[in-house]
Amino acid sequence: xxxxxxxVAFTAGGSGGHVFPLLAIxxxxxxxxxxxxxxxxxxxxxxxxxxxxxxxKSSLQIHKIIAGNGGFLGVCKxxxxxxxxxxxxxxxxxxxxFSKGSYGSLPIxxxxxxxxxxxxxxxxxxxxxxxxxxxxxxxxxxxxxxxHAKQFFKTKExxxxxxxxxxxxxxxxxxxxxxKHFGFSVEKPLILVLGGxxxxxAINDFIVNLLPQLLQKTQVLHQVGSANYGGMRGEVAAxxxxxxxxxxxxxxxxxFLEGEEYHNAxxxxxxxxxxxxxxxxxxxxxxxxxxxxxxxxxxxNDHQLFNAQEYAEYGGAEIFEQANLLPHLFLERLxxxxxxxxxxxxxxxxxxxxxxxxxxxxxxxEILLTGAAH
Numbered sequence: 001x002x003x004x005x006x007x008v009a010f011t012a013g014g015s016g017g018h019v020f021p022l023l024a025i026x027x028x029x030x031x032x033x034x035x036x037x038x039x040x041x042x043x044x045x046x047x048x049x050x051x052x053x054x055x056x057k058s059s060l061q062i063h064k065i066i067a068g069n070g071g072f073l074g075v076c077k078x079x080x081x082x083x084x085x086x087x088x089x090x091x092x093x094x095x096x097x098f099s100k101g102s103y104g105s106l107p108i109x110x111x112x113x114x115x116x117x118x119x120x121x122x123x124x125x126x127x128x129x130x131x132x133x134x135x136x137x138x139x140x141x142x143x144x145x146x147x148h149a150k151q152f153f154k155t156k157e158x159x160x161x162x163x164x165x166x167x168x169x170x171x172x173x174x175x176x177x178x179x180k181h182f183g184f185s186v187e188k189p190l191i192l193v194l195g196g197x198x199x200x201x202a203i204n205d206f207i208v209n210l211l212p213q214l215l216q217k218t219q220v221l222h223q224v225g226s227a228n229y230g231g232m233r234g235e236v237a238a239x240x241x242x243x244x245x246x247x248x249x250x251x252x253x254x255x256f257l258e259g260e261e262y263h264n265a266x267x268x269x270x271x272x273x274x275x276x277x278x279x280x281x282x283x284x285x286x287x288x289x290x291x292x293x294x295x296x297x298x299x300x301n302d303h304q305l306f307n308a309q310e311y312a313e314y315g316g317a318e319i320f321e322q323a324n325l326l327p328h329l330f331l332e333r334l335x336x337x338x339x340x341x342x343x344x345x346x347x348x349x350x351x352x353x354x355x356x357x358x359x360x361x362x363x364x365x366e367i368l369l370t371g372a373a374h
Contacts, residue, residue: 005039006371009094009112010060013046013067013104017279019054021100021124024164026058028364038368043092045085047104063088069103081107089115096120096371098363099139101132113138118370122363124163124278126306128152141370143363145278145356146310162356163282164363169263170286178268182252184219189338192269193222194257200225200275203294204232206325207273211236211245213331218338219250221265226255271337276308276319284316285355290337290347291317294325315350 008029012018026042033040044060046052047067055062065084068077085107089097097112099105099121112119118140123132126146133152136142142156145163176186184190191214195203204224207214214220224232233253239245257265266272266287274280276295284291293311295304308319318333337343 005041006033006096006368007092007094008040008042008367008371009089009092009097009108009117010042010044010100011046011097011105011108012044012100012102013049013051014069014102015051016054017124017277018100018102018104019046019051020279021122021164022055022060023058024166024360025098025122025363025367026060027167028164028360028362029367032361032364032368036368038372040368043094045088045108047081049104051102051104063092065104065107067104067107074103078103078106082110085111086114089117093117094371095374096367098122098367099132099135100124101129101135103131105131105135109135109138118374120367120370122161122164123149123153123158125149125303126278126310127301127303129301129303141366143366145282145359146307148306148310159362159366161362161366162359163278164360165279165282165286165357167360169266169283170357171263173264173267175267178264181264182221182268184221184250184252184268188219188250189217189270190219190221190268191334192265192272192274193220194272194274194280195223195225200294200296201228202322202325203273203275204228206327206330208232208235208239210327210331211239211251213327215245215247215250217335220252221268222251222253223257223265224253224255229253229255271334273334276304276311278307281307281311281317282356282359285311285351286357288348288351288355290344290351292320292330292334292337293317294320294322297322311354314354315346316354317347317350 010022045063048064066077066081068074089111097119099109119138120141121139122143124145126148142153142158143161144158150158179186272289272291276293293308295308312319
């Protein structure tokens with residue numbers, strides 16, 4: 001790498017799913033730059049929305065830009081963001097721009113193209129979002145997490161790298177100790193139910209209605225979403241009062257798991273029930289956790305369903321579409337996984353084949369090589 005210091009601009013926004021991977025890639029860049037004895041400077045450019053809060057504790061220097069998401073007002077905001085970005089990128093003048101997509105990335109991507117700064121994009125999902133569909137025409141290099149996504153970027157010869165995860169996820173925690181951390185028995189199987197930071201009302205209600213059967217044989221750690229916590233806690237308390245829930249110590253409800261708590265929860269789980277976002281699928285694969293995936297229904301491009309299907313083809317998970325959540329069939333499949341060692345072993349092996357433990361470093365290399373060549 002010829003440059004003594006490579007300036008990198010990150011851009012994204014819109015949701016945690018777009019900005020969380022940036023933290024992993026930042027770690028990868030710092031690791032690769034240290035090994036190659038190359039100086040590196042990384043700034044973030046994105047909208048002042050809820051996603052920016054996930055970056056507050058990072059070492060990134062943050063620049064807030066105006067950006068809009070759909071409609072006439074969104075177009076106007078994006079135009080203002082482009083004007084604003086002309087000055088911001090001129091002041092920083094990076095060697096490379098790396099975009100994780102979302103509406104918040106478009107002003108920076110467009111201005112980078114105007115300044116002839118190379119753009120590298122990464123698509124987490126099996127079907128690209130609108131921002132990356134648009135941004136690909138300005139990109140020098142495209143990377144993807146799922147094989148299915150390659151067909152949408154044929155003109156750029158996309159590179160398959162997987163989805164980046166932070167190094168801390170790979171710091172092992174003993175399964176038994178992780179269970180004890182939450183006050184669970186080490187003897188009884190533990191199911192971890194995840195619905196994302198906002199929770200998933202359909203999954204929450206479905207699982208709570210199954211508690212009488214689930215708690216006969218398992219323990220449940222249930223992330224319901226911060227906004228849903230009070231209502232779900234009241235609903236479960238009412239079931240306990242009516243005597244519908246026995247072994248109530250085997251069920252624990254939380255609003256949102258993050259940081260070390262989330263880390264412990266993943267290591268504690270014997271089986272995970274989750275939505276099918278790219279981030280969680282690659283986390284489950286990295287830790288070889290058997291899973292049942294329930295993709296969000298009704299999304300414009302059904303990307304979660306395609307994510308889940310590609311992972312299931314490797315054998316790492318079983319899929320239940322939300323419309324087909326039949327209690328009897330669901331319990332039969334769930335207990336079959338927990339009770340059959342051969343089934344669990346196949347799921348673990350499938351997860352291992354799908355996992356991408358070096359994704360963050362691979363992406364970091366591509367970013368730095370592109371920047372160094374600029």
